[in-house]
Amino acid sequence: MSVTISVPDGERVPPEIVASVFYSATVSDNLALVVAESVGSRTRLTWGNVGAVELLGYGLDDLRALPVDHLFPTLGGGELKLLLRRERSARMTLPVRTASGATIEAVVTTTPAPTGRMWTIRIVSTTSEQERALRATADAHERRFSTLTERSPVPTLLSEQGMRLAHVNDAFCTLVGRQAEQLLGTGWIETVHEDDLDGVIEQVSAALDGEEVETQARLLREDGSVRTTVIRFAHLFTPGVGAGFVGTIEDITDRLAFEAQLAHQANHDPLTGLPNRTLLAQYVAARFTPGSSGLACLFLDLDNFKVVNDSLGHTAGDELLTEVADRLAAAVRPGDLVARFGGDEFVVVCENVDQAAAVALAERISVELARPVRLGGVDVRPYASVGVTVQTVEHVTAEELIRDCDIAMYQAKAGGKGRITVLDQRAREEARDKLRLVAELRDAIERREITLLYQPIFSTADGSPVAVESLARWNHADRGAISPAVFIPLAEESGLIAGLGLLVLDETCRQLAEWDRLMGWAAPARANVNVSALQLDQNLPPQVGEALERHGLDPSRISIEITESALMKDPDSAREVLHQLRELGVELAIDDFGTGYSSLAYLRHLPVNCLKVDRSFVAELAHGHTEIPSAVIALASSLGLSTVAEGVETPEQAAELTRMGVTYLQGFSLSQPLTGGHAAAWFAAHGDRTR
Amino acid sequence: MTVTPLPARAEQTPVFDLEKVLASIDTMAAQRPVAAQIVSVANQDDTSAKELSRILASDVALASRVMKLANSAYFGMRGRVTSLQFAVTVVGFTTVRTMATVALTELDDESRLPEDFWDVTTSLALASSALAPRFGERPQDALCIGLLAQMGAALLHHNDPVGYAEVTAEHADFTQRRVAELRRYGINSLRLTAVALEQWGFPHSMTSRLNQVDDFTSLEGGLLRSAFEVAARLTVEDYDTVPVVRLSCGQLREDDLVPVLDQVRADADELRRAMLAD
Numbered sequence: 016m017s018v019t020i021s022v023p024d025g026e027r028v029p030p031e032i033v034a035s036v037f038y039s040a041t042v043s044d045n046l047a048l049v050v051a052e053s054v055g056s057r058t059r060l061t062w063g064n065v066g067a068v069e070l071l072g073y074g075l076d077d078l079r080a081l082p083v084d085h086l087f088p089t090l091g092g093g094e095l096k097l098l099l100r101r102e103r104s105a106r107m108t109l110p111v112r113t114a115s116g117a118t119i120e121a122v123v124t125t126t127p128a129p130t131g132r133m134w135t136i137r138i139v140s141t142t143s144e145q146e147r148a149l150r151a152t153a154d155a156h157e158r159r160f161s162t163l164t165e166r167s168p169v170p171t172l173l174s175e176q177g178m179r180l181a182h183v184n185d186a187f188c189t190l191v192g193r194q195a196e197q198l199l200g201t202g203w204i205e206t207v208h209e210d211d212l213d214g215v216i217e218q219v220s221a222a223l224d225g226e227e228v229e230t231q232a233r234l235l236r237e238d239g240s241v242r243t244t245v246i247r248f249a250h251l252f253t254p255g256v257g258a259g260f261v262g263t264i265e266d267i268t269d270r271l272a273f274e275a276q277l278a279h280q281a282n283h284d285p286l287t288g289l290p291n292r293t294l295l296a297q298y299v300a301a302r303f304t305p306g307s308s309g310l311a312c313l314f315l316d317l318d319n320f321k322v323v324n325d326s327l328g329h330t331a332g333d334e335l336l337t338e339v340a341d342r343l344a345a346a347v348r349p350g351d352l353v354a355r356f357g358g359d360e361f362v363v364v365c366e367n368v369d370q371a372a373a374v375a376l377a378e379r380i381s382v383e384l385a386r387p388v389r390l391g392g393v394d395v396r397p398y399a400s401v402g403v404t405v406q407t408v409e410h411v412t413a414e415e416l417i418r419d420c421d422i423a424m425y426q427a428k429a430g431g432k433g434r435i436t437v438l439d440q441r442a443r444e445e446a447r448d449k450l451r452l453v454a455e456l457r458d459a460i461e462r463r464e465i466t467l468l469y470q471p472i473f474s475t476a477d478g479s480p481v482a483v484e485s486l487a488r489w490n491h492a493d494r495g496a497i498s499p500a501v502f503i504p505l506a507e508e509s510g511l512i513a514g515l516g517l518l519v520l521d522e523t524c525r526q527l528a529e530w531d532r533l534m535g536w537a538a539p540a541r542a543n544v545n546v547s548a549l550q551l552d553q554n555l556p557p558q559v560g561e562a563l564e565r566h567g568l569d570p571s572r573i574s575i576e577i578t579e580s581a582l583m584k585d586p587d588s589a590r591e592v593l594h595q596l597r598e599l600g601v602e603l604a605i606d607d608f609g610t611g612y613s614s615l616a617y618l619r620h621l622p623v624n625c626l627k628v629d630r631s632f633v634a635e636l637a638h639g640h641t642e643i644p645s646a647v648i649a650l651a652s653s654l655g656l657s658t659v660a661e662g663v664e665t666p667e668q669a670a671e672l673t674r675m676g677v678t679y680l681q682g683f684s685l686s687q688p689l690t691g692g693h694a695a696a697w698f699a700a701h702g703d704r705t706r
Numbered sequence: 707m708t709v710t711p712l713p714a715r716a717e718q719t720p721v722f723d724l725e726k727v728l729a730s731i732d733t734m735a736a737q738r739p740v741a742a743q744i745v746s747v748a749n750q751d752d753t754s755a756k757e758l759s760r761i762l763a764s765d766v767a768l769a770s771r772v773m774k775l776a777n778s779a780y781f782g783m784r785g786r787v788t789s790l791q792f793a794v795t796v797v798g799f800t801t802v803r804t805m806a807t808v809a810l811t812e813l814d815d816e817s818r819l820p821e822d823f824w825d826v827t828t829s830l831a832l833a834s835s836a837l838a839p840r841f842g843e844r845p846q847d848a849l850c851i852g853l854l855a856q857m858g859a860a861l862l863h864h865n866d867p868v869g870y871a872e873v874t875a876e877h878a879d880f881t882q883r884r885v886a887e888l889r890r891y892g893i894n895s896l897r898l899t900a901v902a903l904e905q906w907g908f909p910h911s912m913t914s915r916l917n918q919v920d921d922f923t924s925l926e927g928g929l930l931r932s933a934f935e936v937a938a939r940l941t942v943e944d945y946d947t948v949p950v951v952r953l954s955c956g957q958l959r960e961d962d963l964v965p966v967l968d969q970v971r972a973d974a975d976e977l978r979r980a981m982l983a984d
Binding site: 089093094096097100101102103105106107108122141175176177178179181195196199200201204212213216217219220223224254256257258 | 724725728729732751752753755776779780781782783784786787792794795796797798799800801835836839844845846892893897901904905907910913914917
């Protein structure tokens with residue numbers, strides 16, 4: 016490229032212009048460069064580069080004569096001065112007129128020479144190919160983005176600044192039922208529920224700060240309805256502009272409703288729609304403060320429900336329950352809770368009542384319930400037994416309150432149907448005491464404080480002791496000896512029987528092994544261990560096997576005693592268990608025989624070795640009633656079984672039973688139950704190895 | 707652009723030197739270096755809120771205005787903006803730059819401004835922002851250009867207080883006033899604003915709107931033209947309204963202005979307080 020610079024007479028081209036010209040010329044031919052000079056009142060171009068010639072369409076000679084204002088048609092009046100400043104460079108974006116008369120938009124930068132009469136003018140078209148392409152790409156991007164969000168079914172917000180929105184899509188407008196114009200800027204803030212707005216602003220703040228966040232917020236629709244949504248905010252940064260966010264909204268109203276429905280179903284009885292036991296417990300727990308008062312529970316049990324169910328059918332029963340639920344809900348005070356506890360049991364919870372008010376409510380409910388209900392053409396009066404408990408300082412937990420009104424209801428029922436009973440102090444004490452005893456029994460079993468006594472069993476053949484029966488004893492530190500008739504049913508009720516049974520089995524085996532070690536052949540040949548009906552399952556045979564193995568005993572050293580009634584609970588399963596025990600090699604005896612109703616046919620199929628004649632029949636011998644013992648003994652004999660007579664208290668009974676042919680005798684008159692140590696000494700003195 | 711012939715020089719007192727006016731802006735910039743620095747860095751692509759707030763922190767008055775504006779109803783943040791950096795994020799770089807420009811050109815000193823300057827300016831800015839979406843413009847940029855539009859008028863007033871007071875007294879209507887300005891100074895106030903802003907590197911997309919206000923065929927000038935109409939209706943006594951359909955090239959109907967007038971009235975005071983707070 017050739018560079019020619021016209022130099023007016025007597026003046027040198029300033030070096031910065033030369034530098035600028037050469038720099039620009041080498042940078043790009045696309046860059047148009049002209050030099051303007053002010054002579055007198057006129058300013059003309061004096062030079063232009065190839066880029067200028069190409070851009071403007073003038074020949075170099077024509078360009079040289081051109082008045083500058085001809086190039087810039089929009090700079091009317093004195094505005095040329097704004098572009099050609101004497102003291103500093105200037106920059107404008109404005110139309111530049113070309114030789115053809117057309118204008119092109121360009122960024123024009125002028126730099127004055129120190130004289131203030133000469134300027135280099137750089138003209139960069141803003142509509143160059145490259146720029147157009149870039150703008151087209153940017154426009155296409157923007158269009159794609161807006162199409163994407165516009166058509167997207169996901170409600171979307173695009174921020175402008177802060178909480179201000181520049182854009183909302185149709186889906187968002189539909190969600191809140193408003194038009195875009197109402198939502199742009201800060202308009203959308205009005206759609207956010209007042210209580211959720213702080214949270215939204217907080218999350219917007221975090222998003223503007225560069226985080227990706229989400230929040231749950233309720234949005235108010237134009238029609239007044241409310242939608243619950245999750246709004247997710249993502250950070251957006253535009254260079255030179257600043258930070259913004261994109262918000263996408265998920266409407267979770269229906270999902271929450273569904274979840275609420277599920278939660279309702281989990282906590283409510285499907286038949287009556289009343290809160291169920293779970294919700295009742297939560298409700299009472301939430302309102303229970305230990306040491307305070309005023310909370311009352313009414314426990315209702317329908318007296319004749321079973322009759323309705325059995326005689327009129329379950330549909331009628333359901334109808335009755337629904338009717339009762341409705342009547343209860345109508346009878347209680349506003350704010351009271353009515354729950355279905357289970358079956359035909361209902362609980363009403365009231366707050367801020369004393370005992371008199373609670374009883375008055377119970378009476379009102381009873382009257383209301385007792386109105387006839389027509390079921391299957393029959394009028395039924397649903398009487399209820401009601402137990403009432405008002406919270407006292409003695410109630411430590413919420414469950415105690417419910418449990419107490421349950422007890423009160425049983426008392427009401429026991430006293431005759433259709434009654435209302437307030438739980439009295441004594442009943443509460445008894446119930447409490449029983450609970451305490453269960454806890455203490457659990458501890459006693461864990462610490463092996465349940466001890467065993469051993470009562471010798473004698474052979475009628477030669478009067479020698481042949482075995483012992485293990486008898487569990489509980490010597491309570493405070494209460495003294497507690498009868499097995501008390502603690503064994505208690506263990507069965509409270510799920511402790513398995514542990515107790517294992518303890519007895521293991522301790523008996525241990526004692527046998529110890530006797531063997533101490534006494535050798537003089538040790539008792541066999542020990543009888545009692546098993547509860549609740550232990551009679553598939554776990555028993557392996558437990559027995561393990562105990563024998565643990566103490567190195569032959570299975571024949573153990574005889575398992577099972578009551579006749581235990582066998583009759585589930586005969587098939589019992590027989591299966593007995594067979595497994597026999598396979599182990601242990602002996603089996605049926606305890607309390609004659610007190611149950613076992614059929615002889617069934618008995619025949621049981622793999623037992625021995626029948627124990629119940630002590631009540633033995634006692635009757637004194638009154639001359641010999642029929643049952645003699646029949647049992649004869650039966651056993653004909654089936655090839657041995658017999659033990661329990662509770663032998665006099666020598667006469669022993670003689671009579673021996674005469675009847677009983678195999679073994681056991682009783683107070685023969686020997687009291689002994690501790691392990693005493694038994695060893697006793698057997699050493701009386702023993703006669705008869706294994 | 708319509709070129710209005712200059713009136714004969716003899717009729718005018720030759721008091722006005724445009725170059726001097728423009729030079730005076732540079733002098734002002736030298737006196738408020740922090741504001742000048744913000745004006746220059748705020749539009750650079752690599753500028754961050756952190757960097758901008760760091761610079762802003764050294765001009766306490768300006769920083770407090772940015773904080774105040776960020777917490778104003780306009781941005782909906784309800785007093786949540788407690789750090790300067792976050793304030794910059796919320797109002798945006800262009801707004802920070804605009805506020806720096808206001809400080810730079812001493813538009814915050816009401817004693818040196820034409821009467822009603824800020825009443826008109828806040829109305830203009832808020833109306834411009836509110837109407838922007840109807841013209842496909844960014845409300846934020848529209849707010850800024852509205853805030854700065856009258857800078858040229860302030861400069862004219864500053865350099866010729868008596869003469870400019872006559873012009874404003876004589877021409878309550880903004881369009882007519884601009885014609886008078888051109889006649890008297892060889893340039894109208896909007897054009898002067900545009901030149902100054904362009905000088906400071908405000909994007910052409912913003913400044914070009916100023917140049918197109920008086921071209922009634924230009925849709926791009928329609929936004930500011932309509933905003934001036936809103937401002938006039940709110941601030942000029944006994945104003946003869948001009949149909950907004952014509953001003954907006956058909957983009958707006960009179961009905962559209964009703965909510966805008968309400969909103970501008972509601973927000974104007976707060977914006978004014980934020981812009982002029984000490």
